[in-house]
Amino acid sequence: MFNRLKERLSEAIRGFAKKEEESAEEPQETSEPEDTTEAEKQNTAPAKLREAEPEPESAPAAPSKAAQKEKPQNQVEEKIHISLGTKIKGSVLGNVRLGENEVDDFVQNIKVLLLESDVSFETAESISESLRERLLEEHIGARDMKSRLVELVRASLEDVMKSNASGPNIIEFVKARKASGQLPVRILFLGPNGTGKTTTMAKVAKLLSSEGISTVFSASDTFRAAAIEQSEYHAKKVGVPIIKSSYGADPASVAFDAIKYATAHGIDTVLIDTAGRQETNRNLLREVEKMYRVAKPDITIYVAESTGGNAVLNQVGEFSKSIKVDGIILTKLDCDAKGGNAISIAHSSGIPILFLGTGESYDDMVPYSTDFILDRIIPAA
Numbered sequence: 001m002f003n004r005l006k007e008r009l010s011e012a013i014r015g016f017a018k019k020e021e022e023s024a025e026e027p028q029e030t031s032e033p034e035d036t037t038e039a040e041k042q043n044t045a046p047a048k049l050r051e052a053e054p055e056p057e058s059a060p061a062a063p064s065k066a067a068q069k070e071k072p073q074n075q076v077e078e079k080i081h082i083s084l085g086t087k088i089k090g091s092v093l094g095n096v097r098l099g100e101n102e103v104d105d106f107v108q109n110i111k112v113l114l115l116e117s118d119v120s121f122e123t124a125e126s127i128s129e130s131l132r133e134r135l136l137e138e139h140i141g142a143r144d145m146k147s148r149l150v151e152l153v154r155a156s157l158e159d160v161m162k163s164n165a166s167g168p169n170i171i172e173f174v175k176a177r178k179a180s181g182q183l184p185v186r187i188l189f190l191g192p193n194g195t196g197k198t199t200t201m202a203k204v205a206k207l208l209s210s211e212g213i214s215t216v217f218s219a220s221d222t223f224r225a226a227a228i229e230q231s232e233y234h235a236k237k238v239g240v241p242i243i244k245s246s247y248g249a250d251p252a253s254v255a256f257d258a259i260k261y262a263t264a265h266g267i268d269t270v271l272i273d274t275a276g277r278q279e280t281n282r283n284l285l286r287e288v289e290k291m292y293r294v295a296k297p298d299i300t301i302y303v304a305e306s307t308g309g310n311a312v313l314n315q316v317g318e319f320s321k322s323i324k325v326d327g328i329i330l331t332k333l334d335c336d337a338k339g340g341n342a343i344s345i346a347h348s349s350g351i352p353i354l355f356l357g358t359g360e361s362y363d364d365m366v367p368y369s370t371d372f373i374l375d376r377i378i379p380a381a
């Protein structure tokens, strides 16, 4: 999962940290005075790094002329003015700041590899900006460079992903409706062909059942001959009843029948399958709009595949123009070497991600969390 992005990020960080560490070991341009103390030696920044000194607690006594003379010239010239907080942080981490050119090169490198890993342009820009700001205000000890860079890149990714709003908690939602006697809860699954709608519906049924919530399937994908059998197959595997009609029947009327069945049999939820459709297919989109009017879903879930590249964001956007999508389930993360889609969708779809599909079996689904994705893209150092 996300291996390619993980390797490339790690390689970029390793390469940059190594370069900076090596330059930290290079002899300084200014010759060291013979009586330089050990502490002063350690405090000497490499040519590419700018030095920041810890803020003195109170105004220091003016250094003697002799001491000023002993101070290497480049340190005096490169001293920079920074806030007290940053100085304190800098003194803990090591008193060096990265030069602007180095930061720009590194950030550009990260941006390119994010773009090549399916991160959308807008999201890659936001990550780069956040990373650049963090790096420029950071004081990094040359020898902790790698682990600190990992933390900063991770924090920048987290910055953009945390804009993902939190969606409905399906289990809590059904439990609340159960308590108030407003059943059945209707959950509609839609999305393009082959993204994993029917399989995901079965995963959700299994999850609900583990919480003591009963379910009936509505085999409302009547568009493809084999789809009804596929829904039946999954329903049987996870042990839920299914309401079906024949190939070509009106999908909305199948959903209507399933809701009636649930009401009559005291079933808590109706999971409504639909035919895969592209966002460009107006007829099929109108059909799903009709489904929306007739079945009146309480929760509408868009099933997207993580492997779908940048097109996924546009598709979700187009669908949600016709239908109010409450949440996304992102499938096939296990097949996704790039991982950028998960980041972009969390950042800019404006729709919460509810679950992540991580394999073909019915237990292969985890609740969405930023950490789950980040741990696989850039594990904490």
Ligand SMILES: Nc1nc2c(ncn2[C@@H]2O[C@H](COP(=O)(O)OP(=O)(O)OP(=O)(O)O)[C@@H](O)[C@H]2O)c(=O)[nH]1
Binding pocket: 192, 193, 194, 195, 196, 197, 198, 199, 200, 221, 227, 230, 274, 275, 276, 277, 331, 332, 333, 334, 335, 356, 357, 358, 359, 360, 364
């Ligand atoms: N590896 C992996 N495969 C998945 C995942 N979710 C679904 N699949 C597989 O994706 C394929 C398509 O799944 P379906 O559930 O039939 O997809 P669908 O969206 O209902 O397809 P249509 O009805 O044809 O539009 C199947 O082979 C599933 O096993 C997942 O999270 N990981």
Ligand SMILES: [Mg+2]
Binding pocket: 197, 198, 199, 221, 227, 230, 273, 274, 276
């Ligand atoms: Mg299907």
